[in-house]
Amino acid sequence: MADQPRKKRLVRAGAALGAVAGMVGALGVPAASAAPHASSAFKVAYMVPGNLGDLGFFDSGQKGITWAHQRLGAVVKTVQGTTDTSQWTPDLKAVSGQGYNVVVTGSSQVAQDLQAVAKQFPQQHYIMFDDNVPAPNVASIVYLQNDGAFLAGVLSALVTTQSKHFPLAKGSDTVGIVGGMNIPVIRDFVVGFVKGAHAVNPKIKVLTSYVGSFTDPQTGYNQAVEMYNQGADVIFAAAGGSGLGVLKASAKVGRYSIGVDSNQNGLYPKNILASDLKNVDVSVFDLLKMAKAGTLKYNKQYVFGLSNNGVQLLLNNSLVPKFISVDLARYASQVASGKIAVPCVQPYCLSATK
Amino acid sequence: MSALGQIFNGSLWSFVVLDTSTILLAGLGGAFTQQANILNVALDGMMLIGAFAGIAVGAATQSIALAVLAAMGAGLVLSLLFGWASLWLGADFIVAGVGIGLLTSGLSIFLLERLYHNEGSFTPFKFPNLPAIHLGPFVHIPVLGPALEGQSILVAVAILLVPTCHWVLYHTSFGTHVRAVGEDEAAVVAAGLRPRRIKMGAVLISGVLCGLAGAELAMGTLDQFVSGMTAGRGFIALAAIFVGRATPVGTFIGSLVFGLASALANQLQQVLNLPSNLLFMVPYVATVVVLLGRPVLSAYRLRRTARQVPEALAQT
Numbered sequence: 001m002a003d004q005p006r007k008k009r010l011v012r013a014g015a016a017l018g019a020v021a022g023m024v025g026a027l028g029v030p031a032a033s034a035a036p037h038a039s040s041a042f043k044v045a046y047m048v049p050g051n052l053g054d055l056g057f058f059d060s061g062q063k064g065i066t067w068a069h070q071r072l073g074a075v076v077k078t079v080q081g082t083t084d085t086s087q088w089t090p091d092l093k094a095v096s097g098q099g100y101n102v103v104v105t106g107s108s109q110v111a112q113d114l115q116a117v118a119k120q121f122p123q124q125h126y127i128m129f130d131d132n133v134p135a136p137n138v139a140s141i142v143y144l145q146n147d148g149a150f151l152a153g154v155l156s157a158l159v160t161t162q163s164k165h166f167p168l169a170k171g172s173d174t175v176g177i178v179g180g181m182n183i184p185v186i187r188d189f190v191v192g193f194v195k196g197a198h199a200v201n202p203k204i205k206v207l208t209s210y211v212g213s214f215t216d217p218q219t220g221y222n223q224a225v226e227m228y229n230q231g232a233d234v235i236f237a238a239a240g241g242s243g244l245g246v247l248k249a250s251a252k253v254g255r256y257s258i259g260v261d262s263n264q265n266g267l268y269p270k271n272i273l274a275s276d277l278k279n280v281d282v283s284v285f286d287l288l289k290m291a292k293a294g295t296l297k298y299n300k301q302y303v304f305g306l307s308n309n310g311v312q313l314l315l316n317n318s319l320v321p322k323f324i325s326v327d328l329a330r331y332a333s334q335v336a337s338g339k340i341a342v343p344c345v346q347p348y349c350l351s352a353t354k
Numbered sequence: 355m356s357a358l359g360q361i362f363n364g365s366l367w368s369f370v371v372l373d374t375s376t377i378l379l380a381g382l383g384g385a386f387t388q389q390a391n392i393l394n395v396a397l398d399g400m401m402l403i404g405a406f407a408g409i410a411v412g413a414a415t416q417s418i419a420l421a422v423l424a425a426m427g428a429g430l431v432l433s434l435l436f437g438w439a440s441l442w443l444g445a446d447f448i449v450a451g452v453g454i455g456l457l458t459s460g461l462s463i464f465l466l467e468r469l470y471h472n473e474g475s476f477t478p479f480k481f482p483n484l485p486a487i488h489l490g491p492f493v494h495i496p497v498l499g500p501a502l503e504g505q506s507i508l509v510a511v512a513i514l515l516v517p518t519c520h521w522v523l524y525h526t527s528f529g530t531h532v533r534a535v536g537e538d539e540a541a542v543v544a545a546g547l548r549p550r551r552i553k554m555g556a557v558l559i560s561g562v563l564c565g566l567a568g569a570e571l572a573m574g575t576l577d578q579f580v581s582g583m584t585a586g587r588g589f590i591a592l593a594a595i596f597v598g599r600a601t602p603v604g605t606f607i608g609s610l611v612f613g614l615a616s617a618l619a620n621q622l623q624q625v626l627n628l629p630s631n632l633l634f635m636v637p638y639v640a641t642v643v644v645l646l647g648r649p650v651l652s653a654y655r656l657r658r659t660a661r662q663v664p665e666a667l668a669q670t
Contacts, residue, residue, distance in 0.1 A: 053471040082467070182630045209623045210630040215582035218376075221575055222369050223620050229365050230624065241580040244475055248576050267477050 042292045044068055045095040045103045046078045049088050049110035057262060057280060061106055061129065064284030071285075072292050081110075088113045096121040102291050104284060106130045106141070114138065125298060127287050129280055136299045139291075141283045144305030144352060145185065146192030147335060148276040149177075149238065150342045151306070151313040152258045153196020154331045155274055156234035157204050158324055159256060163233065165321055168255050168271070172231035176207035178223050178246045180214040180239035188345040189238040195342050199331060207232055217245030224249035224257070234258060234273065247272055256319075265316040274315045282309050305352040307336035366621055367501035374613030375505075375512040376401075376571045380591035381598075381605040382512075382519050383563030388600035389523060390556040391536035395451030396436045398588025399458035400561050404429045404568025406462045409579040410469065413478035418573070421482065422508075425569035426562045432458065433561020437554045463581050474581055481577040484508060508570040515563070519602035532556050564588070593641045611644070612637050 046065045048058050068074040077100075081091045088110055095103050096117055105114060106129035118126055118135040126133075129141040156175035163171030177193045179186040190208055197204045207230060209223045220242035224235050228249065234256040237243030243260060244267075250257035251268035259265065259275040266272075283304045290296035304310020315325055334340045344350075380397045387394040407428035412421030432454055440450040467473040484506040493499040502509070523529035531552045535542045542549045571587070572579055590612050597611065598604025615637035623630050 050473065051467060051471065207624060209620065212630065212634040213585045215580055216585035217576050217578065217580045217583055218372070218571060219585070219616070219620065222372065222617070223624070226365060226369070226620060226624055241475055241583065244477060244578055244580055245576055248477075248578060252575065 041075045042072060043075045043100045043102075044077070044288060045098070045100040046076065047088075047092055047095055047103060047105040047110075048078065048080045049085075049105060049107055049113075051080050051082060052078070057107065057130075057278070060278070060280035061104065061284055063281035064288070065104065067281065067285045068288040072289060074288065074292070085109070089117060092117040093120070096124045101125065102127055102288065104129070104288070106280065106284075125291065125296075127284065127291070127296075129284055130278065132301045134299060139287055139296055139298050140301045141280075141287060142301055142303055142350065143278040143283070143310050144303065144342075144344075144348075144350065145278075145311075146188045146195075146342050146344045146348065147305040147352075148260075148278070148311035148313065149189040149192030149236065150196040150199075150335060150340075151311075151328060151332060152236045152260075152274070152276050153177075153193040153198075153206075154200055154328055155196075155258065155313060155315075155320070155324070156193075156236060156256075157197040157200035158327060159273065160204065160233040161201055162324075165324070166233070166256065166319070169233040170231065170255075172233055173201070173203060174205045174207065174231040174233060176209075176224075176227040176230075176232040176235040178220055178227070178235055178237055178239050178243065179208070179210045180242055181212060182210040184345050184348060186210070186238055188348040189236075191343040191345055193236055193238075195340075196331070199340055205231075211239050211242040214240035214242055216242045217248070220245030221249045221252075225253060228253040228255050236260070236276070238276075258313075263314055265314065269316065269318065272316055273319050274313045277312050277314050279304065279310050279312055301350070302353045303350045305335075306332050307352045308354075310352065365500075366617055367497050368503075368505065369617035369620065370610070370613045371501045371505055371509060372574065372613075373616045374609045375509045375574070376567045376587055377591045377594055377612050378512045378606055378609040379508070379515070379567035379570060380564050380588050381594040381609050382515050382602055383560035383567070384591055384595045385519065385598070385600045385602055385605045386523070386532060386556040386559045386563075387553075388595050389536050390532045390553045391539075392440075392447050392553060392557065393451075393592075394436075394557070394560055395448055395589070395592065396432070396454035397560065397564050397591050398584050398586065399451075399455040400429045400432045400436075400564035401568040401571065401588050402462055402582070402584045403432055403458045404565030405572035405583060406465065406568075406579050407565070408569040409476060409478065409481070409572050409577070410465070412481055412573065412577075413476075416480065416482050418482040418484055421573060422484075422566070422569050425572075426565040429561040429563070429565025429568065430558060431561075433557050433564070436561070437557035441550050441553055441557070459582060462579070466579070466581060475578060477578040481573075483577075484573050506570060506574040508566060508574060511566065512570070516602050516606045523602065528552075528555065567591070590637065593645075597641065597644045608644075611640055615640050 050058055052058055052062055065076050069076045079091050081088045102125045104127045108131040111131045111133050114133050118138050126138040128138050132140040159166050159169050160173055160175055163169035175197055177190055194206045197206050207227050211219045220239050224246040227235055235246055236258045237246035238260050247257050250271040256273050258273055264275045380401055384394045384397050404425035408421045408425035411424035436450055436454050439445045440447045463473050470476045487502055487505050487510055489503050493503045535549045535552045539549045594608030595605050597608030619633040619636050622628050622633055
């Protein structure tokens with residue numbers, strides 16, 4: 001009995017904390033633009049599981065949507081799901097069965113939401129980028145990260161072998177890659193990177209380490225500093241948030257690094273040579289074009305790599321001379337033509353869709 | 355250079371110091387609450403919000419002093435919430451602590467997104483530097499010299515806080531009260547003291563020190579905030595407190611074990627190419643060994659004396 005008031009207070013305290021957390025969640029409301037009108041038009045909705053303005057992934061998707069509007073005359077609408085993951089399923093439902101020919105969304109975080117919603121709206125067509133959602137009404141887009149990492153490897157090797165063009169490089173013939181976790185998707189980056197470096201010169205030493213987390217920039221920093229101590233001229237940060245520590249280390253030590261996933265070139269403009277990006281815009285636009293023409297196949301995975309312009313290395317032109325970018329394009333075309341085979345790690349061994 | 359020489363080079367020790375200092379700052383804060391018999395699982399969250407506040411205020415004001423103060427202040431505010439919910443409203447410490455953790459991770463992402471339009475991270479274009487330690491001629495002291503040279507001033511603060519916290523806990527009346535309230539709350543009431551206020555004092559100290567830990571993590575070398583960047587360091591600090599039986603010196607040793615283990619894990623990965631997933635276990639295996647080792651050892655001692663007793667009896 002003496003426990004009674006204590007329990008009540010406990011509930012009150014819990015409610016107080018819950019209320020604060022709820023308020024934080026409730027403030028994120030979806031934003032909308034341009035509603036669909038003419039019923040005969042090709043109509044596309046883009047559900048962003050996050051926010052636009054990330055200077056990368058989702059913005060790139062929006063670019064593809066804008067192209068569809070400009071070049072295909074599509075009527076488009078964008079819904080921002082914000083970072084409140086509990087809103088994604090309702091947001092997806094809100095644009096499903098509303099007369100849109102296609103609903104576009106992407107990132108592996110939203111895959112489960114889409115899986116469920118696509119089942120509830122079997123007549124609605126979806127395009128999903130950056131993960132495979134097997135469903136009869138979903139066309140999926142996946143990217144060959146090993147192709148992008150290959151280019152990063154080529155660039156790193158070109159920098160360390162032609163160090164006279166790069167004032168911060170020592171010409172040590174050593175490069176490195178810091179991965180987030182030792183899991184297949186990151187190992188797929190690593191084998192691509194190593195192949196790229198060795199395609200330039202097989203004698204190049206490639207250092208590898210894994211942070212063990214995608215949100216530990218301090219450990220990323222420490223591992224990168226250690227790599228630079230061992231002579232690495234360039235480090236490729238394939239480690240999400242932990243990679244930001246790697247980029248910081250390049251600025252601190254005064255060497256070079258390569259970013260990933262979003263345009264990070266501006267973070268440390270004297271040190272970041274390039275960012276390895278997925279061309280979401282190109283891939284989304286390509287699929288929308290097929291959807292409009294009626295040739296898009298659903299329940300199919302479309303694979304984008306170097307051969308169909310699905311990945312790119314966005315160069316920091318103030319650091320990388322023109323002839324290096326010409327060299328890079330040459331290696332890219334050798335991959336596209338099949339002259340160089342980029343190794344891969346299962347289950348990511350796919351070939352680009354023709 | 356031999357592999358061993360490559361592993362135990364000068365930079366290893368500077369990484370040990372870097373990794374130890376954040377865990378130590380949070381651990382010293384948690385030692386106070388642990389002494390007051392509060393299991394403080396809010397350490398990690400208070401660190402995270404300290405890191406965020408430090409970077410946000412530092413970027414806005416370009417003042418490192420204000421940034422550090424903001425980090426400490428943010429930790430303080432959260433510890434106030436934690437103490438209010440658990441001590442005044444009677445919430446379970448663990449539940450309230452977990453709540454703080456959830457709140458901080460959500461709040462930091464929310465603020466990142468609202469203020470900087472990027473829910474993953476914030477890297478200010480320009481950020482003021484923390485003053486660095488310069489040892490002058492003492493830099494030539496083996497191991498310690500290169501380990502400390504160039505580290506941020508907060509590393510020195512962390513080290514100086516070890517004797518300071520020891521003094522507060524064992525040589526002041528506040529410290530005695532904290533330990534007393536942890537040992538036997540009824541006795542404290544009988545002595546005419548207010549246990550709730552004493553516990554709140556310990557909670558607030560943990561908040562300020564966790565804020566400092568967040569400041570060191572975000573501004574010691576990185577000058578950026580990444581969502582979830584504590585990566586469980588607050589919980590490692592909790593383990594360090596257990597290893598050190600909640601004494602400041604013991605917590606220091608516990609933090610050092612973790613700092614050494616994680617720095618070694620990084621080094622071994624690169625020098626010997628050992629599998630990283632195995633090496634990531636090192637700090638945690640170390641904790642289990644230490645935590646298990648002590649009771650096993652004392653049980654063994656007990657059994658040995660127990661066995662000796664009958665022999666002694668038989669002789670008489």
